[in-house]
Amino acid sequence: MKMTEPKQPTKNPDDLLADFTDRVLDGKTAVLASSADDELRGLEETIMRLNQVLPHKAPDEATLKRLQADFTSRARSAGRSSRPVWQSRQSRQRLILAFTAIVILVAIFIGIPFLLSGSGNIQATAGLQPQSILALVAIGGTVVLLIWLGHRK
Amino acid sequence: MTAQTAASDELLIQQFRDGNSNAFNELYQRHLSSVYRRVRFVIPEADVEDVTQEVFLAALKSLGSFRGEAQFGTWLRTLTNHKVAEYYRKRNRKGEAPQVPLFDAVARTEGNPSKIMEERIALRKALSQISDQYREVILLRFAEGLQFNEIAELTGQNLEAVKSLFRRAISALRNHLDK
Incomplete structure (x- = not known):
């Protein structure tokens, strides 16, 4: 107005x-x-x-254009234009998260046969064995944990 | 700044966070003029461009921590004020005299350049001595060229309150000039 x-x-x-x-x-x-x-x-x-x-x-206009060109060059030389600090920090967090997930999953899959074989000889014929349920719960828990971690800021 | 612009700013910030560096260029172009004018109002001409660029470099660096609680423009104003304060802190530490380069004064063709230079120093000094709230309303009206109703919208006050604040701000400035 x-x-x-x-x-x-x-x-x-x-x-x-x-x-x-x-x-x-x-x-x-x-x-x-x-x-x-x-x-x-x-x-x-x-x-x-x-x-x-x-x-x-x-x-x-000329001043604005000059400033824009100068800023691009300053940002580039500061190494920030392509990858800001916070972005690389975020990438590192993602990498750590992915690595943790892989380690946990590998550990679970390696551990399952041992759990199953160590379970003894005579088991019920129907349904899952307790060890399998334990393994599934562990996997499910890991997935939920990773999702929660991934959404944390 | 309208609500639509604010929404667009948010969108650009999100795009930048998603890895689109051109989104920041858009933000830069959109806000460059107002940051430049604000800086130029309070800082000697020779350093205006450096300080302006420092504001945007700082914005680029810390955009990840911008939570969107205030409008981007408001956040940028705060950042600009910090950079201006930092500029004067550094100058004071170096013990530099509050000089304005001659071409700064000559840029205004009317009157005696040295007189204008003195006036400019006096006004900037007085501006630095009044309260933040007073200085802000003067900067919004003079440096950024916002109309009083736009200032009211931006600050969430009614028009009468803004005009009253402005009159008190000018009065405080005058008192400091008279000292």
């Missing part, structure tokens, strides 16, 4: 100063408003000083 000249004069000094600032920044005035209020005139003077002395215009 563009601030425009109010149709009726406002008494509020906040509004008066805001309107004056809008006019100054829009280049619509270069003189102080004829305010009888000394304090307000002082504030308007400060607005004029800020506008005249400190640079606040948007950079031109």
Whole structure:
């Protein structure tokens, strides 16, 4: 919304100063408003000083392009553009996670025959043996654990 | 900054996290002008580009820790303020005089360059002495060129409160200039 000249004069000094600032920044005035209020005139003077002395215009296209090229080169030389620090940290975490999963699974699969063979000779004929159930629970537990770890930030 | 832009920023951040480095270039292009203007308002011309680039390099480095609790633009403003503070801390440590290069002053053609240079130093010093809240509203209006209603939307205040804050900020600035 563009601030425009109010149709009726406002008494509020906040509004008066805001309107004056809008006019100054829009280049619509270069003189102080004829305010009888000394304090307000002082504030308007400060607005004029800020506008005249400190640079606040948007950079031109050439500057923007130059900055963009310079930034690309700085980011590249800092080794960040292709792989930010946090991203490589994330990759390391994934690697560790994958390695852990493989080790656990290998251990389980190596352990299953031993568990089964050590279980004795006469077992029930129907259903899973307790050792198999144990192995399945271990695998299931590992999968759940890995999923949980994977979703942790 | 509109809600739609904020959503797009979030999307770009997500794309960047997924490995698309072009997404950061888009963020850079989108926010470069406002960061540059903010830096230029408070830092001598000769160092504006360096500080601006440092802001974006820091953003690139720490974008992974950006949680999206605030808008990206707001986060970037905070980062810019930190870099500006760091710039002045380093200068003070080196014991450099608060000089502004001559071409900085000459860039403004009106008036006496040395007088403008003095004015610029005085204004920046006064700006650094007022409270963060006051400085921020002045930067948003002057340096970034946001309208008062846009500042109200950004800061979650009503328009009257923003105008009142602005008047008090200018008043505080004036008091410091008069000292």
